[in-house]
Amino acid sequence: MKLTEQTRAFIMHFGEMGSRWGFNRTVGQMMALLVIHEEALNADQIAEVLEISRGNVSMGLKELQSWRLVKLQHKPGDRKDYFTAIGSVWLMARTVMEERQKREIDPTLSLLRSNLLDQTDNNIDEYAYHRMEEIHNLLEFVVQWTDQLSSLSPAQLESLMKLGSGVSKLLELKGKVLGTSDK
Structure with a gap:
């Protein structure tokens, strides 16, 4: 998955703002990615796009779930967990x-x-x-x-x-x- 320069800038900025809103930079970046991505993403995809470790993604997703900001989805025939922003x-x-x-x-x-x-x-x-x-x-x-x-x-x-x-x-x-x- 390739991001445009504008999209990447938005995600990076959102990460910086996340630290001011109550969660760390990486969690803010993950949230931004999920907000602007139309389809649900799995942890491997998030790690690849944001160039962060899979473990960091797992911890971030747990944090976003504790904030009730993401929802878990499953795709038929796929054992991976997929995540999307909660809504509007x-x-x-x-x-x-x-x-x-x-x-x-x-x-x-x-x-x-x-x-x-x-x-x-x-x-x-x-x-x-x-x-x-x-x-x-x-x-x-x-x-x-x-x-x-x-x-x-x-x-x-x-x-x-x-x-x-x-x-x-x-x-x-x-x-x-x-x-x-x-x-």
Whole structure:
């Protein structure tokens, strides 16, 4: 399988971005390849195209499966496992958002709840308590917001995204009408 220069550049860039999104460069490259390749690929094909070891591919595929970003397929008469991206770009974004919440936000909220509920120490640092409470409340809003976003269809999400700066203008107008400012 031969990649065009543009496709290879995309895959390499996606790998670099992957490290900023929660998984390593190689896993990001594998995800990019699966996203842009029309047919399911097996581990040997992925290793060949990306010029990485078969073992590295196996570990990367397990990671992508734990993120729920790829699905396993079988081809009649072929014993190899084939993989493809889970679906639309919107579904992948939603899945990454859900996994990041599960891996990062939920444990942080759990710790904050525990710390905020446990006030056995009479010498509690009021400033620290207040800041932890602010972080807790912010993360709760983020969870509520992502839960609401997760219930939207891809078409509704796209419409919401297209609103863009219109939402901030609406909030500014609301602030002017009510005489409040969030700045």
